[in-house]
Amino acid sequence: MKGSDGLITAKAPGKLYIAGEYAVVETGFPAIIVALNQFVTVSIEESHEYGSIVSKQYQENSLFWQRQGDEMVFDNRDNPFHYILSAIKLTEQYARQVGKTLSVYHLRVNSDLDSEDGKKYGLGSSAAVTVATVKALCAFYDLQLSNDELYKLASIAHLDVQGNGSLGDIAASVYGGWVAYRSFDKQWLAQVRSTTTLKELLKMPWPALSIELLTPPAELSLLIGWTGSPASTSHLVDKIALAKIEKQAAYQTFLNDSKACLDEMITGFRQQDLTKIQTELRHNRVLLQQLANFSHVAIETRILQKMGKLAEEIGGAAKTSGAGGGDCGIVIIDRAIETAPLFQKWHDNQIERLNLAVHLVD
Known part of the structure; x- marks a missing residue:
């Protein structure tokens, strides 16, 4: 401009x-x-x-x-x-x-x-x-x-x-x-x-x-929580690259499972099916936990686990976002659910809610 x-x-x-x-x-x-x-x-x-x-x-x-x-x-x-x-x-x-x-x-x-x-x-x-x-x-x-x-x-x-x-x-x-x-x-x-x-x-x-x-379902709401500890994506990706070499079979299984999970989640968006999207988000979280276990990379920190647990208790589907090791967690939830109590619990646990919206390019 x-x-x-x-x-x-x-x-x-x-x-x-x-x-x-x-x-x-x-x-x-x-x-x-x-x-x-x-x-x-x-x-x-x-x-x-x-x-x-x-x-x-x-x-x-x-x-x-x-x-x-x-x-x-x-x-x-x-x-x-x-x-x-x-x-x-x-x-x-x-x-x-x-x-x-x-x-x-x-x-x-x-x-x-x-x-x-x-x-x-x-x-x-x-x-x-x-x-x-x-x-x-x-x-x-x-x-x-x-x-x-x-x-x-x-x-x-x-x-x-x-x-x-x-x-x-x-x-x-x-x-x-x-x-x-x-x-x-x-x-x-x-x-x-x-x-x-x-x-x-x-x-x-x-x-x-x-x-x-x-296009997300109309009832889908995205919540973002920041855990107060920045992570270096480059360094975490380097560590996973090492695990890829040393644990080839486990890594290939992770890739195939992730692909199947994401294909289903993308279908959920195409079908405007919030429940399917949430189910696959939780599935993806489990797959990342398995990756963390065999690669010995701390993807989900203790505070990110707490953030997710609190969100799941009110019906949200939660996981880390990005490389993990800190930074943000995300929650996909039905916008009809009251979230103010969740944000208060996040605050009590030193989790900062980022009040951000999705940006659509003109």
């Missing part, structure tokens, strides 16, 4: 996983993700002498590092500046391929995915900042990308930094609403990138990629 002052702004919503976590990183395995009405906003203003990248939230950033021998090795996958820079690099590469002249500009990032006092809710800020940056640059350079092309460009930029993951959070940030998502073949992408221009790549069908917008 371009203002009368020449300032271009673009925003992308955060997300939460509803079901299908971990399995979705594998090619073609389904998940359901929802976009939320909290946003990363990127603004761009043309400059003539020097450019700048300024983020209100990330002026002082945490870094993760490990020791390899005597070397300090930094893990930058949780650092949003790397996603911004990758998005700029890829979008400008595309701009050059379609004949645009590159400019100098000031780029500013603002996010309400975290709270004002710095709490990190785990709403997918790296994906949202990647999508918002690509959208803003597309407006700046007058690049007419479809949502499919925007998704693909932002996915490549995100994958170049993170190296793992499903890119489902990119889909939620691009398309909004409730999304049934199946990941593309990342090995195919790595191979074809060396022989294909970016312009051609965005036009091609990507093997196994599927993005379907879902």
Whole structure:
């Protein structure tokens, strides 16, 4: 969007996983993700002498590092500046391929995915900042990308930094609403990138990629609770990747069971069947607990267990959201059920209700 002052702004919503976590990183395995009405906003203003990248939230950033021998090795996958820079690099590469002249500009990032006092809710800020940056640059350079092309460009930029993951959070940030998502073949992408221009790549069908917008039943209400402990998705996914190698049979069983569960849940959305959706959400929670047991990854923390137990007592279906290890839990419940007592019990147990709504892209 371009203002009368020449300032271009673009925003992308955060997300939460509803079901299908971990399995979705594998090619073609389904998940359901929802976009939320909290946003990363990127603004761009043309400059003539020097450019700048300024983020209100990330002026002082945490870094993760490990020791390899005597070397300090930094893990930058949780650092949003790397996603911004990758998005700029890829979008400008595309701009050059379609004949645009590159400019100098000031780029500013603002996010309400975290709270004002710095709490990190785990709403997918790296994906949202990647999508918002690509959208803003597309407006700046007058690049007419479809949502499919925007998704693909932002996915490549995100994958170049993170190296793992499903890119489902990119889909939620691009398309909004409730999304049934199946990941593309990342090995195919790595191979074809060396022989294909970016312009051609965005036009091609990507093997196994599927993005379907879902309509929830009218009586479905989504509740979100935050447990006060941020988790690093990248590190948790790394640990599961190790278990995948060491416990191949158990991992394959988990994948197959997750696929069957998610296929049924997606059918529940298509049939507007709240009971089926809730049943499969509970089933998915059990499958993730089994994954946690054989991988020795703490997906469901004690406070997330408490959050779920309290919700189940009043008829809600509850589970962790995303990689787990902290962050958010979600509840799907009939909106006719009175939830004020539940929120009070959450508060009494140091669980913060996030009063967020599903964001639908215009």
